[in-house]
Amino acid sequence: MLMVEAHRVHKIYELNGLKVYALKDVNLLIEKGDMVAIMGPSGCGKTTLLNCLSGLDEPTSGIVKIEGIPLAQMNDNELSEYRATRMGFIFQSFNLLPVLTALENVELPLLVAGINEKEARLRALSMLSSVDLEEWAHHKPFELSGGQQQQVAVARALISRPAIIWADEPTGNLDSAGADQITALLKRLNKANRQTFVIVTHDPSVAKIADRLISMKDGAILSESAAPIV
Amino acid sequence: MYLPMYLALLGCAVTVLLLFAALAVTNKSIFTMGVRNIIRRPKSAAIIVGALLVSTAIISGSLVASSSLGYSVVKATYDALGNVDETVALNGQPFNYSVYQHVAADSALTNNTDGISPSLYGGVPSVDDVTSGITSTGVTLVGLNFTLDAPFGDFVLLNGTHTNASDLTSSQVLINDKLAQDLDAHTGDRLVVYYGENASSVKAYTFSVKYIAQNEGKAQYELNENLFMQLSAAQAVFQHEGQINEIRVSNLGDVESGAAKSGNVSALLTQALSGSSQRFDVNPVKQDMLAAADASGAQFLNLLVALGTFSVITSAMLIVNVFVTLSEQRRSELGLARALGMKRRHVIFLFLFEGVTCALLAAAIGSILGIGIGAGLIDTLNAATTAGSPAGASLVLHYDLTDLLTAFLIGLLVAVATVAFASYRISRLNIVRALRNAENSEQAPRLPRGAPVLGVGLLVFGFIVYGVSPQSLAAQVMAPTLIIFGLALVALRAIKRQQVLTVAGAALVLYNAGMIFSTSGFNNFATAVSFTVSCLLLVLGAVLVVLVNATSLLKLFSKALTRLKASQALIRPSSAYCLQKRETLGTTVTILSLVIFLMIVALVTAAVYQPDISQQTGGYDIRATSSTPLSNLTTLEVQSPTSESPAKPVALLNASDIDFYDGLFVANATGTSINGQALYQQGSETNVYGIDANFSEHAQYGFKDTLADFNSSEVWNLVNNPHYVIVDSSYLYGPNGTQVSAGDTISFNAGNGTARFLVAGVLDEYYLHGIFMSKQQMQHYFPEVKGDTLFLIKSASGMKPIDLSYDLERGYKAAGLNAFLISDEVSQMMTQSQQFFQLTATYLGLGLIVGIASVGVVTVRSTIERRQEIGIMRAIGFSRGLVVKSLLFEATFATTLAAAVGLSAGLVVSYAIYTNLNQTVKVPFTIPIVQVILVLVIVYLAVAICTAIPARNVSRILPAEAIRYVE
Structure with a gap:
């Protein structure tokens, strides 16, 4: 079953009257349960592609469909609800809400999805436990290490059992031990829950765990392979 | 303003400007950067100047209005009395002409005066103009010996020529233009004057109009419709042959300088009349009226200063917020500058140079704009004639360079002090972290090691202040505040912060409420200042209590909203943000509390004065x-x-x-x-x-x-x-x-x-x-x-x-x-009171506008700071509406706290004013519930709009763009 479809996707930024072609005619299909890694040099359009596919950004032209539904046809409320229930996001700089504790950050997507407070709290604790962070549940992000923050971010991304997880350089701000921990975690979850993962990365060790590898250059897909090319 | 105060003010301003110039010379490059920022960002500069000029305009408006009031009353005094400095009367009763002769023969008096004149005056029931057929009532008939009265000045006729009217015959009169217009009279008209001791003895006396004089000088005596005739003719009309009822005395000097000699001449008059068997009243009329003018002007200034202080404080908070917001917007630039070697003090100088340059401009514009505010206040007062003008005269706008210069100097000093504080505040931002878009950790500040020592110092200082002059209002307000904070700082070593600060805040509230209840009126500057400071401390004490207990209050608030089925997703980050960003919450609550407090005081006080x-x-x-x-x-x-x-x-x-x-x-x-x-x-x-x-x-x-x-x-x-x-x-x-x-x-x-x-x-x-x-x-x-x-x-x-x-x-x-x-x-009397209160409300309205603007800046600043977080919230499923609601939750919580503080403090102070002023007018204490609710709704709507607009704008930004946001 197709999870993501992208047809003739273009993204053009205008900077001081100058057009920058961030994505050029991108066509892509991602099956449910796939773990896809997108690689390429800095500025090649990886993050822009991920943002356009996930609905965080709008392509200048082209069609993006998630589970068969064109994103352009969804209004803000529908898209927000979809993100709350069917998508999870992991960012390079963790992007946890600094005013909330680890536990509160993790349970927030459930509250947005309308899950009651008690159940949300139980599930969040369980999720933190699954990433070995239950002791840190009541700590604010600035009290956690980078690896711990990213683990919280992963827990937050997965808490609502999304169909697809978008990860933008999930190990970019971590040391090798932290990166390995996160990589293993992602792989384990992918195998256990058959969730779709789309990972933008520079890190070959992350790319290794992917089922498919997409290489990009200058806003276009350069090559695509079923097996990792490192 | 007293000369020493003015000189001190001038000295301070000159010192500050010299210091500023010295810093500019020694830090040329920073100065250039600071000034260039004004040119580079004209919009930002306009906002800074706009915020800075508010306080100067308020001060200038107060000075212009009080000068106008004083000037108008003085002018009315000179117009009404002309050269008359003292009068001698016998409780309104006629007395023998020989008394005048006795006084006029006194050599000590003649050496100190340039005119002593007998007069017989009084109201006549009506005057008919036979020619025009019009009748006038309430006319004053003044009988003078025009030759003896010559030193009191000539009459100026409508054609501009002067006359002393000594050529009037016993059947001719001079009338002033005010009466001429009332009767539509012209020279040559025949007037019939009716007078009698009682209704059965009314007689008619016929005169012809020889002169019509302009309404100036002695022609507008007592500001009435006047009819002047020879003394002998007046004695015949009033049937007081050989009698007068007033001796008019003009001291050496002109209309203005003569009054200064009143003390001496009054003593001489009293001495000259001491041998009389009758008890004459020697009235230094001009000096008394001038003193009343001074007192009313000073009292009015005290009231305006007291009211204006709140607006000035709110505008100072606005300035700080504007500067911090600008620094947020420039943080990458500042980070870069710091990375290139700019020190913290250079950051202070950078903003100081920019701010002080703007302050100079703002003080100049503000002092001129104050003329407009003063004119508005005078217009409002003119509408409430009696309430506004003790002399019953129309007020005219009047100001001099000293008023504007004083406003400029005070405004400049206030602006420089505020800019200096704001610059220091900016320099404390962790610019490097800001550059990385990393959130500053905002934990409760640690207690400095020296806090107990500082506490003991404050305690000792408080007791010294009280000991030096326990009766002074300054000591009664300042000393307890120092003692309360001193004790709090010492207690913080051993007792929990929340408990200590709650008790300190409550102590401030209780003590200052007591002070406010014991204050009676704004009789002098010290009382006005003391009352204002007490009100401020009352509000700030209450704000302190609610802020240190914000966690518990927030739980209650959230619980209430949960019952209203508000989403937990909305409440969770918002309440966390409220508690984390205590400074933002504190600023918003303080400003709104002051605004609501002022409006409640104005409304309730006005409502009380709507008697049955x-x-x-x-x-x-x-x-x-x-x-x-x-x-x-x-x-x-x-x-x-x-x-x-x-x-x-x-x-x-x-x-x-x-x-x-x-x-x-x-x-x-x-x-x-x-x-x-x-x-x-x-x-x-x-x-x-x-x-x-x-x-x-x-x-x-x-x-x-x-x-x-x-x-x-x-x-x-x-x-x-x-x-x-x-x-x-x-x-x-x-x-x-x-x-x-x-x-x-x-x-x-x-x-x-x-x-x-x-x-x-x-x-x-x-x-x-x-x-x-x-x-x-x-x-x-x-x-x-x-x-x-x-x-x-x-x-x-x-x-x-x-x-x-x-x-x-x-x-x-x-x-x-x-x-x-x-x-x-009665309605008119009440309307005048109401107009006076409207004036107060209008003046306080300035504070409302500034307060709302300030809250607007705080919310914009808060939204800018949270742009990235809003992007994250959007990424995890927050809809645009939920983002806006989330920010509205915070605004609603802050407004609720402020409403609680402002409303209760406002009612306490209103009741204190009521019990104080109720000595004059016994009326029940009523709360205009509809208007109070309206004010709260207006404040909430203003805050909600200020919050919703930037929140909506940010929520419309695509999440990807918001997340990668770096200024």
Whole structure:
């Protein structure tokens, strides 16, 4: 079953009257349960592609469909609800809400999805436990290490059992031990829950765990392979 | 303003500017960067200048308005009195011309004066212009010896020529333009003047108009419609042959400089008259009126300063917020500058140079804009003529360079101080972290090691301040505050922060509430400052209490919202943000509390002064006054005049139009005092009313206070006893304005001595201001009173009071009768009070606008800071609407706290003002619930709009863009 479809996707930024072609005619299909890694040099359009596919950004032209539904046809409320229930996001700089504790950050997507407070709290604790962070549940992000923050971010991304997880350089701000921990975690979850993962990365060790590898250059897909090319 | 204060102010400003110049010279590159920022970002510079000029404009407006008030009263004094500096009178009664001759022969007096002139003046019932057929009532007839009066200045005729009018014959008069316009009179017109001691002796006297003088100088004596004639002619009209009732004295010097010699000349006059068997009043009229002008101007300034302080403080908070917001916007630039070696002090200088340059510009613009604010205040005061102008004159806008310069200097110093604080505040931002978009951790600040030592220091300083001058208002306000904070700092070592600060805040609230309740009026600058500071500390104490308990209050608030089925997703991050960003919450709550507090005080105080009209009317519809005593109102006894003048029609008033009426004697007493103390801000002159059994039977006035064991009717009967009087409730006496009560002794000058009475009852009204005694007593103390000149009338059912008033005026024209609807007069008095309160509300409205603007800046700043977080929230499923609601939750919480603080503090202060001012007017304390709710709704809506607009804009940014946001 197709999870993501992208047809003739273009993204053009205008900077001081100058057009920058961030994505050029991108066509892509991602099956449910796939773990896809997108690689390429800095500025090649990886993050822009991920943002356009996930609905965080709008392509200048082209069609993006998630589970068969064109994103352009969804209004803000529908898209927000979809993100709350069917998508999870992991960012390079963790992007946890600094005013909330680890536990509160993790349970927030459930509250947005309308899950009651008690159940949300139980599930969040369980999720933190699954990433070995239950002791840190009541700590604010600035009290956690980078690896711990990213683990919280992963827990937050997965808490609502999304169909697809978008990860933008999930190990970019971590040391090798932290990166390995996160990589293993992602792989384990992918195998256990058959969730779709789309990972933008520079890190070959992350790319290794992917089922498919997409290489990009200058806003276009350069090559695509079923097996990792490192 | 006092010269030493002005010089100190000038010295401070010059020192600050020199320091600023020295810093600019030694840090040229930073100075250039700072000034260049103004040119690079004209919009930001405009915002800074706009925020900075508010305080200067408010200060300038206050100074201009008080100068205008003082100037107008002084001008009215000079206009009304001309060269007259002192007058000698005998309690309004005529006295022999020889008294004048005796005074004029005194060499010590003649050496110190440039004119002494006898006069006989008084009101005449009516004057007819036979040529135009128009009648005027309420005209003052002034009889002068024009040759002796020449030193008091010439009359200026309409064509601009001058005359001393000494060529008037006994059948000619000079009238002022005010009377000429009233009568449509021209030179050559024949005027008939009616006068009689009572209605049966009214006679008509015919004169021709020889001159019409412009309304200036002595022609506008007492600012009335005046008719001048030879002294002998006036003596014939008033039937006081060989008598005068006033000696006018002009001191050496001109209209303005003469008044300064009043003390000396008054003493000489008193000495010259000391041998007389009669008790003459020597009145330094001009000096007294000038002193009153000074006092009213100063009092008005004190009130405006007290009110304006709140707006100035709010605008200072606005400036700090504007600067911090600008620094947020420039953080990457600042981070880069710091990375290139710019030190923290250089960051301070950078913003200081930019801010002080803007402050100079803002102070200049603000001081000029203040003229507009002053003009607006004067316009509002002019609408409330009586409330605004003690002299009853129209106020004119007046200011001088000193006012503007003072406002400029104060505004500049306030702006520089605020900019310096804001610059320091900016320099404390962790710019490097800001550059990385990393959130500053905002934990509760740690207690500095030296806190207990500082606490002990504050305690010692507080006790020293109190010990040096325990009675001073400054010590009473400042010392306890220092002691409270000193104790708090010491206690923080051992006791939890929340408990200590809650107790400290509560102590501030309680102490300052006590101070506010004990303050009476704005009599002097120190009291005004003390009252203002106490109000501020009361509000800040309450803000402190709610902020340190914000966690518990937030739980309650969230619980309430949860019951309203608000999403937990909305509440969770918002409440966390409220508690984490205490500074933002504190700023918002403080500003809004001050704004709501001020509006509540203005509204409640205004509402209290909407007394029940029926309480003031006493059951009567019409108040009528006649220049000539009338024995009854239903059958007029006016005889046809005996001279050649046309016969006056006899009034034909239908007796059935009147249900009942009561006639009262009226006189004016001087030297009034209560319990041996002078009246409070009321002058020593007072009305005295002679009443009879009819009045006490008909009048429906209640008593506010009576002698123990006496009921109302017994108190009315007591006035038949020569030792008792009744007074209305508006009498205050002593330095603090104590209200008169039953059992007090009230006295006034009478003949050669002093008449003393015991107050049997205090009426619960203020419309008829005066002392009520029996008519027999009146005739004893005021033999010149010949009959009833004040009538209180109840119209018959079916007869409209307004129609009856017209009939009365028409019918009793010859007696100079004027009739007024009591309900209209009371309403007018109330309207004037209301307009005064409107003025207060308008002035406070400036604070409201500044406060809302400031909150707007805070919310914009908060939204800018959280742009990235909003992007994250959007990424995890927050819809645009939920983002906006989330930010509105915070605004609602802050507004709720502020409403609680502002409303309670406002009601406490309003009640304190009420209990204080209620000494003058007894009215129930009422809260205008609808208006209060309206103010709260307006404030909330303003805050909600200020929050929703930037929140909506940010929420519309695509999440990907918001997340990668770096300025």
